[in-house]
Amino acid sequence: MAVGMSERGSLHSGLGEWVVQRLTAVYMLFFIVIALIRLSISPVSTHADWLLLSSGLLFQITLLLFIFSLLAHAWLGLKSVFLDYVHPWRLRFLLLMVVALLMFATGVWALLIVIT
Amino acid sequence: MANMKKAGLRPVFLNLLQIRLPHGGVLSIVHRVTGVLLVLAIPLFIYLLQLLNSGTDGFSQALALLHGLPGRIFLSLTVWVLIQHSLSGIRHLMMDMGISYDKNIARKTADTVFALGLLMVIVTGVAIWL
Numbered sequence: 470m471a472v473g474m475s476e477r478g479s480l481h482s483g484l485g486e487w488v489v490q491r492l493t494a495v496y497m498l499f500f501i502v503i504a505l506i507r508l509s510i511s512p513v514s515t516h517a518d519w520l521l522l523s524s525g526l527l528f529q530i531t532l533l534l535f536i537f538s539l540l541a542h543a544w545l546g547l548k549s550v551f552l553d554y555v556h557p558w559r560l561r562f563l564l565l566m567v568v569a570l571l572m573f574a575t576g577v578w579a580l581l582i583v584i585t
Numbered sequence: 586m587a588n589m590k591k592a593g594l595r596p597v598f599l600n601l602l603q604i605r606l607p608h609g610g611v612l613s614i615v616h617r618v619t620g621v622l623l624v625l626a627i628p629l630f631i632y633l634l635q636l637l638n639s640g641t642d643g644f645s646q647a648l649a650l651l652h653g654l655p656g657r658i659f660l661s662l663t664v665w666v667l668i669q670h671s672l673s674g675i676r677h678l679m680m681d682m683g684i685s686y687d688k689n690i691a692r693k694t695a696d697t698v699f700a701l702g703l704l705m706v707i708v709t710g711v712a713i714w715l
Contacts, residue, residue, distance in 0.1 A: 491681065494674055501671075516644040519637060536631070543624045550617060575631060582635045 493538035608695040619670040
């Protein structure tokens with residue numbers, strides 16, 4: 470089988486993107502609801518509250534997963550908007566590359582913030 | 586080949602002022618527009634996270650930003666857009682599961698999403714501004 474081909478053929482990557490768009494959406498919804506419940510039970514009003522919350526490993530991992538989900542979701546969403554409305558291929562390619570770069574950079578930025 | 590030539594000659598009607606979209610169609614556009622707006626808020630929120638994580642000074646700076654007028658305007662706009670996007674997103678997920686394929690039900694769920702969105706705007710608006 471050629472490189473980049475799956476059993477379903479190389480033109481079926483859209484199915485995977487469809488799944489990723491929905492899984493990330495569901496994860497983000499759960500994260501936001503649970504975060505709101507946690508914040509309403511014990512609000513973060515002082516720096517000590519924030520330190521207690523933000524130093525927990527569970528919080529750090531779920532927050533990073535949230536941010537990565539957000540970036541992946543945003544990337545796929547913007548991609549379908551561009552594919553629908555931007556027809557000149559050079560401009561479309563340029564836009565997609567710029568957005569991909571920005572998403573990647575934002576992900577690295579968030580990672581550095583959370584782990585340091 | 587003959588078919589392709591014919592396809593190019595199809596009548597095209599794209600007068601945006603005269604096209605009457607079904608309610609679900611309007612909601613679909615709203616989902617896209619709110620999605621693009623939310624992308625713009627991402628860097629601001631990561632910046633906020635950075636402030637929160639940079640010691641006592643940064644933390645109080647972040648709180649001051651959130652309580653100031655620009656912060657409140659930004660926060661309420663983002664929350665409203667996020668709620669609208671989430672509600673129409675949940676409707677999309679419902680449709681993926683086969684709920685509301687029926688035209689009349691689809692119209693009702695679209696209207697419900699608009700009504701719920703408006704209600705949540707009022708609730709969160711009160712929470713942020715009062």
